[in-house]
Amino acid sequence: MKFLFYSLCFFLSLKSFSQSYSLPALKYAYNAYEPWIDAQTMEIHHAKHHQAYITNLNKALAGTKMEALSMNDLLMYASFRSDIVRNNSGGHFNHSLFWDILAPIASQSLISSELAEAINLQFKSMDSLRIKINQGATTRFGSGWVWLSVTPDKKLMVSSTANQDNPIMDITKERGIPIFCIDVWEHAYYLKYQNKRGDYLGAIWNLVDWGIVSQKYAAALNDPLLVEIEKDNWMELKEFHKVMAQTFHPAETDNLEPLKKRSAELMAKSSLLAASVSPKSLDKPAIKIALKQLEKQCIEINKLNNKKASNAILKKKITAAHDTFHVVQGLCHD
Numbered sequence: 001m002k003f004l005f006y007s008l009c010f011f012l013s014l015k016s017f018s019q020s021y022s023l024p025a026l027k028y029a030y031n032a033y034e035p036w037i038d039a040q041t042m043e044i045h046h047a048k049h050h051q052a053y054i055t056n057l058n059k060a061l062a063g064t065k066m067e068a069l070s071m072n073d074l075l076m077y078a079s080f081r082s083d084i085v086r087n088n089s090g091g092h093f094n095h096s097l098f099w100d101i102l103a104p105i106a107s108q109s110l111i112s113s114e115l116a117e118a119i120n121l122q123f124k125s126m127d128s129l130r131i132k133i134n135q136g137a138t139t140r141f142g143s144g145w146v147w148l149s150v151t152p153d154k155k156l157m158v159s160s161t162a163n164q165d166n167p168i169m170d171i172t173k174e175r176g177i178p179i180f181c182i183d184v185w186e187h188a189y190y191l192k193y194q195n196k197r198g199d200y201l202g203a204i205w206n207l208v209d210w211g212i213v214s215q216k217y218a219a220a221l222n223d224p225l226l227v228e229i230e231k232d233n234w235m236e237l238k239e240f241h242k243v244m245a246q247t248f249h250p251a252e253t254d255n256l257e258p259l260k261k262r263s264a265e266l267m268a269k270s271s272l273l274a275a276s277v278s279p280k281s282l283d284k285p286a287i288k289i290a291l292k293q294l295e296k297q298c299i300e301i302n303k304l305n306n307k308k309a310s311n312a313i314l315k316k317k318i319t320a321a322h323d324t325f326h327v328v329q330g331l332c333h334d
């Protein structure tokens with residue numbers, strides 16, 4: 001009996017462990033980053049601050065549907081999340097990236113020729129990139145981060161965000177997949193540098209492992225998340241998607257009322273979508289054709305609805321339009 005009880009406890013602890021986030025170990029000792037970042041700052045920053053974001057995130061997710069979501073999903077749709085989830089998922093992601101790209105000089109690996117070329121092409125030199133990033137960090141008022149990211153059109157981008165936001169989030173204007181970051185919260189430097197953010201920004205560059213940043217650059221270029229971000233920036237697609245979801249899903253369970261009320265709106269949004277300028281990498285003939293088809297179907301649905309067509313017919317037509325919409329979504333990822 002006792003054995004069973006303990007087995008059950010073990011099983012339950014594993015289960016909750018597998019569904020929650022935990023603090024990633026640092027690759028180096030707390031004092032390995034000296035003299036640029038002192039051991040005490042590293043330890044408090046990692047073991048206390050980062051841990052607190054994780055603890056609060058796990059607490060906020062526990063027992064909710066969000067437990068099943070990936071970190072990318074939590075971040076991507078930050079505008080739909082509570083402030084607690086937004087701040088703490090960002091806090092966990094951002095610090096994990098920050099630790100990952102830092103290394104003592106003796107352990108650093110070299111930048112790849114691909115990343116070096118991209119930097120030279122876009123920023124002229126590593127020095128001017130550094131100046132641009134430090135400007136972003138210096139002008140960030142209050143707490144936040146400065147980023148180097150890969151954008152959906154596969155360019156490099158320097159940006160900064162407040163608090164624990166980051167470029168993956170749909171609440172930021174300049175979006176992409178971050179491959180490098182600097183934490184400019186006071187807790188990152190105050191013990192050693194006090195209010196001198198500039199001195200910390202001068203020192204931190206000694207700790208950047210460009211080999212790791214290069215690996216992240218190569219991975220980001222092929223990450224399907226880039227397409228997700230690009231699609232999410234296509235406002236007409238997002239707007240249509242909303243109305244489609246809110247009319248089709250009730251129709252699936254034989255509730256045609258939302259569709260009957262909003263068929264004109266659905267039609268209007270489908271026309272706006274078909275006429276919209278798509279993001280660069282989604283500018284494909286197959287998508288344009290599918291969007292025209294979708295518009296035709298939505299026009300027909302509205303016509304049938306105005307003629308008081310039966311629920312069965314409306315359901316069949318909205319299901320077909322929804323299928324076409326899925327074709328569009330699929331084409332976005334080809």
Ligand code: MN
Nearest residue numbers: 049183185188
């Ligand atoms: Mn921090």
